[in-house]
Amino acid sequence: MSLQSIRVVLVNTSHAGNIGGAARAMKNMGLTRLVLVDPEDFPSPNAVARASGATDILDSAQIVATLEEALVGCSLVLGTSARDRRIPWPLLDPRETGTVCLEQVERGGEVALVFGREYAGLTNEELQRCQYHVHIPSDPAFSSLNLAAAVQVLAYEVRMAWLAANDQPSKQEKLETTSMLDTQPVTADELEHYYGHLEQTLVEIGFLDPQKPRHLMPRLRRLYGRCGISKLEMNILRGILTETQKTVRGEPHKRRGD
Amino acid sequence: MSLQSIRVVLVNTSHAGNIGGAARAMKNMGLTRLVLVDPEDFPSPNAVARASGATDILDSAQIVATLEEALVGCSLVLGTSARDRRIPWPLLDPRETGTVCLEQVERGGEVALVFGREYAGLTNEELQRCQYHVHIPSDPAFSSLNLAAAVQVLAYEVRMAWLAANDQPSKQEKLETTSMLDTQPVTADELEHYYGHLEQTLVEIGFLDPQKPRHLMPRLRRLYGRCGISKLEMNILRGILTETQKTVRGEPHKRRGD
Numbered sequence: 033m034s035l036q037s038i039r040v041v042l043v044n045t046s047h048a049g050n051i052g053g054a055a056r057a058m059k060n061m062g063l064t065r066l067v068l069v070d071p072e073d074f075p076s077p078n079a080v081a082r083a084s085g086a087t088d089i090l091d092s093a094q095i096v097a098t099l100e101e102a103l104v105g106c107s108l109v110l111g112t113s114a115r116d117r118r119i120p121w122p123l124l125d126p127r128e129t130g131t132v133c134l135e136q137v138e139r140g141g142e143v144a145l146v147f148g149r150e151y152a153g154l155t156n157e158e159l160q161r162c163q164y165h166v167h168i169p170s171d172p173a174f175s176s177l178n179l180a181a182a183v184q185v186l187a188y189e190v191r192m193a194w195l196a197a198n199d200q201p202s203k204q205e206k207l208e209t210t211s212m213l214d215t216q217p218v219t220a221d222e223l224e225h226y227y228g229h230l231e232q233t234l235v236e237i238g239f240l241d242p243q244k245p246r247h248l249m250p251r252l253r254r255l256y257g258r259c260g261i262s263k264l265e266m267n268i269l270r271g272i273l274t275e276t277q278k279t280v281r282g283e284p285h286k287r288r289g290d
Numbered sequence: 291m292s293l294q295s296i297r298v299v300l301v302n303t304s305h306a307g308n309i310g311g312a313a314r315a316m317k318n319m320g321l322t323r324l325v326l327v328d329p330e331d332f333p334s335p336n337a338v339a340r341a342s343g344a345t346d347i348l349d350s351a352q353i354v355a356t357l358e359e360a361l362v363g364c365s366l367v368l369g370t371s372a373r374d375r376r377i378p379w380p381l382l383d384p385r386e387t388g389t390v391c392l393e394q395v396e397r398g399g400e401v402a403l404v405f406g407r408e409y410a411g412l413t414n415e416e417l418q419r420c421q422y423h424v425h426i427p428s429d430p431a432f433s434s435l436n437l438a439a440a441v442q443v444l445a446y447e448v449r450m451a452w453l454a455a456n457d458q459p460s461k462q463e464k465l466e467t468t469s470m471l472d473t474q475p476v477t478a479d480e481l482e483h484y485y486g487h488l489e490q491t492l493v494e495i496g497f498l499d500p501q502k503p504r505h506l507m508p509r510l511r512r513l514y515g516r517c518g519i520s521k522l523e524m525n526i527l528r529g530i531l532t533e534t535q536k537t538v539r540g541e542p543h544k545r546r547g548d
């Protein structure tokens with residue numbers, strides 16, 4: 033089992049030194065995949081200096097324009113966050129994060145650990161793309177960790193979970209008895225397509241008023257995001273929406289199994 | 291119980307920036323006492339810059355000439371170390387370190403966490419002044435952590451142990467920020483009513499053929515059953531079904547929020 037299916041995503045980083053520090057922390061802990069969303073200053077000699085030898089991670093870093101691109105193929109997305117958001121979201125501490133990441137990797141999934149801007153963190157919209165929020169239990173009186181330090185803590189917990197998992201090969205055997213389609217988790221982009229389809233359908237049946245969306249979609253994202261939906265289950269959920277839309281539109285539709 | 295009886299000792303640090311980074315990591319995790327043994331470059335604006343507001347820790351840092359002075363009053367001394375020393379020493383990982391530190395503090399002891407030079411670590415003589423050696427489980431192929439990152443990992447584990455010893459206030463706070471309706475889980479009978487409602491609706495939209503039900507309902511039960519649905523979320527899911535049925539039946543229905 034490898035840690036290559038866990039990517040670290042840094043969103044809109046201001047200081048190149050922090051990118052270098054994050055790369056070093058990743059490499060120390062055996063992580064290799066770095067994705068930079070719209071970095072302000074990269075490549076940069078400051079990144080190389082702080083990477084202190086982890087330049088291979090910087091050289092192979094993927095640079096993308098949007099968080100959406102950074103998450104393509106991911107079945108589990110975790111975003112670091114301060115504690116108090118208006119809609120409470122499933123919250124993990126770093127230790128739980130390590131465990132959850134490793135479980136996902138064992139199921140064949142791809143994981144993204146998403147870190148926000150140095151001063152402003154992640155936006156609410158970005159946080160709603162995450163199934164879980166991760167809070168590093170800092171002192172409330174001085175709570176903001178340096179970006180590279182936050183990467184260090186989570187990468188450390190991922191490694192601790194990985195070391196523990198490599199003592200216990202029994203989980204692998206358990207998986208082999210279940211079908212792939214039913215265990216394979218959906219990816220973040222498949223989940224986004226589902227949310228789009230769901231929102232559209234809720235508007236069509238008159239349950240969601242685009243003028244007064246309230247917190248309906250965030251709440252549904254939070255619910256489905258934490259379920260660990262398999263590809264088979266996603267097929268069912270999408271099928272329900274498609275049939276609902278046909279009904280609303282008065283289109284003919286076949287029963288399944290006909 | 292306070293963390294003031296745990297001091298961080300940095301030996302012969304070369305880069306002032308690392309002292310600042312260490313101070314920030316300490317303050318984030320609720321540690322306050324910093325002792326500098328013969329620092330090469332301190333005080334320094336680089337330390338202040340990287341401390342990012344943890345200047346009170348820099349201002350109150352104690353500067354001493356020898357490790358011996360730094361350890362006065364300590365009942366437990368732990369030194370960070372690479373793994374392979376000629377004389378095998380009691381070795382702790384960071385998690386065990388957190389536990390051992392807290393046990394000592396609870397007994398009224400004073401603890402020192404000792405960190406060596408950026409490039410050369412602690413000498414054998416210095417390591418022999420430590421009761422335990424602490425090894426951060428890094429990748430053997432790239433094992434040397436940044437000094438501030440190493441302080442961050444150990445300070446984090448100390449805080450995790452402290453939170454656990456203080457009856458896990460982190461989890462407590464987690465609950466207090468969420469509304470009751472949104473955290474209170476649905477009961478088994480509420481879930482059964484939902485499944486009945488869902489099945490009925492799926493038949494009405496033509497997605498479920500009662501003559502050929504296949505494994506549709508068991509799969510949906512498995513999916514929703516593992517989500518830990520709250521009462522609020524259940525209201526939303528039931529509302530979607532009700533609106534879908536009204537649409538199928540051609541009944542008038544109000545938009546939510548009207």
